[in-house]
Amino acid sequence: xxxxxxxxxxxxxxxxxxxxxxxxxxxxxxxxxxxxxxxxxxxxxxxxxxxxxxxxxxxxxxxxxxxxxxxxxxxxxxxxxxxxxxxxxxxxxxxxxxxxx
Numbered sequence: 001x002x003x004x005x006x007x008x009x010x011x012x013x014x015x016x017x018x019x020x021x022x023x024x025x026x027x028x029x030x031x032x033x034x035x036x037x038x039x040x041x042x043x044x045x046x047x048x049x050x051x052x053x054x055x056x057x058x059x060x061x062x063x064x065x066x067x068x069x070x071x072x073x074x075x076x077x078x079x080x081x082x083x084x085x086x087x088x089x090x091x092x093x094x095x096x097x098x099x100x101x
């Protein structure tokens with residue numbers, strides 16, 4: 001039995017109105033919950049894939065080597081100083097190198 005005409009339209013309007021009301025109630029409940037309890041989900045960055053991690057590590061090594069070569073060419077630092085910094089003996093000069101980057 002198919003309902004046609006104006007009565008079916010008014011029934012549809014009633015259904016839509018009821019549906020909107022229920023959706024707004026749910027939305028309000030969610031808002032009240034977040035106000036009382038705070039946000040439950042925390043957005044985090046996903047961990048990069050193994051391949052990306054390897055590429056990043058390789059890129060860092062290349063950048064560090066280029067930085068060392070640049071410092072050696074400029075004469076600001078000697079190879080011995082670089083060896084000391086890599087060994088972790090000389091902390092002060094290591095801080096200076098980080099500030100230059």
